[in-house]
Amino acid sequence: MDKQQLLYEGKAKKVYATADPDLLVVEYKDDATAFNGLKRGQIADKGLMNNQIAAHFFRVLAGNGVPSHFVRVLSGREMLVKRLSILPVEVVVRYIAAGSLSKRLGLAEGTPLPSPVLEFYYKKDELGDPLVNEYHIRVLGLAAPQQVAEISGQALQVGKLLTAYLREKAIVLVDFKLEFGLFHGQVLLGDEISPDTCRFWDAVSGEKLDKDRFRRDLGGVGEAYAEVLRRLTGGEPERNVESNN
Numbered sequence: 001m002d003k004q005q006l007l008y009e010g011k012a013k014k015v016y017a018t019a020d021p022d023l024l025v026v027e028y029k030d031d032a033t034a035f036n037g038l039k040r041g042q043i044a045d046k047g048l049m050n051n052q053i054a055a056h057f058f059r060v061l062a063g064n065g066v067p068s069h070f071v072r073v074l075s076g077r078e079m080l081v082k083r084l085s086i087l088p089v090e091v092v093v094r095y096i097a098a099g100s101l102s103k104r105l106g107l108a109e110g111t112p113l114p115s116p117v118l119e120f121y122y123k124k125d126e127l128g129d130p131l132v133n134e135y136h137i138r139v140l141g142l143a144a145p146q147q148v149a150e151i152s153g154q155a156l157q158v159g160k161l162l163t164a165y166l167r168e169k170a171i172v173l174v175d176f177k178l179e180f181g182l183f184h185g186q187v188l189l190g191d192e193i194s195p196d197t198c199r200f201w202d203a204v205s206g207e208k209l210d211k212d213r214f215r216r217d218l219g220g221v222g223e224a225y226a227e228v229l230r231r232l233t234g235g236e237p238e239r240n241v242e243s244n245n
């Protein structure tokens with residue numbers, strides 16, 4: 001499936017049209033940003049690793065009854081996906097206090113939450129992606145109540161499945177962010193699942209294996225991503241992936 005014109009370039013990915021109006025090519029970049037683009041950098045081979053990590057998670061989810069936009073891997077840093085009309089709502093699920101939740105509520109990072117916390121953020125760079133609730137989503141017309149129920153249920157299900165899956169890999173899933181879109185009217189999981197969009201802590205040492213290493217200048221960023229890929233697939237980032245889809 002050849003990529004055609006560039007439709008969109010985001011902070012971490014480029015999206016191309018294909019000959020099929022229902023399919024897109026996503027190319028994962030090595031660029032890293034944080035704090036709504038204020039901090040910028042490059043992480044060598046991040047694009048390769050995130051493409052392969054995201055593909056792996058999407059396959060695990062599909063195998064457990066959660067479909068997504070993922071179709072197949074096309075190359076080291078490219079995947080073929082279904083063309084969604086993305087809902088402008090980011091869904092975050094948290095199990096352990098960290099990041100903005102710790103800051104907002106004064107909970108020490110690492111505090112286990114007695115039950116999962118589900119949050120919505122309005123995808124709007126100019127506003128810095130503000131936290132919103134279901135009333136805001138309704139008033140702004142970001143998604144229908146039925147769609148909010150659907151994405152909430154799917155996000156919690158994804159969290160349950162990935163928590164159990166990652167536990168086997170000695171990784172604690174602290175929190176993660178998902179995006180959903182509509183494909184011919186159906187709500188479908190989109191975007192990516194990777195160390196850019198999740199917090200992963202080593203189950204034994206507590207070491208951070210995610211983008212917080214970049215956000216907080218902890219060093220060893222690429223090594224952490226490579227470690228996640230290794231634990232998931234047992235391998236190193238592949239530069240040319242044509243089969244095994």
Ligand code: TMP
Pocket residue numbers: 092098099100101129175176177196197198199
């Ligand atoms: P937060 O604690 O900064 O709100 O982040 C919660 C989770 O969401 C964390 O796993 C990182 C992810 N995330 C994104 O994927 N994109 C973003 O723009 C932000 C702010 C967080």
Ligand code: ASP
Pocket residue numbers: 011032033034035036037038196211215
């Ligand atoms: N991806 C977001 C940005 O560039 C924030 C983050 O992941 O911390 O600003």
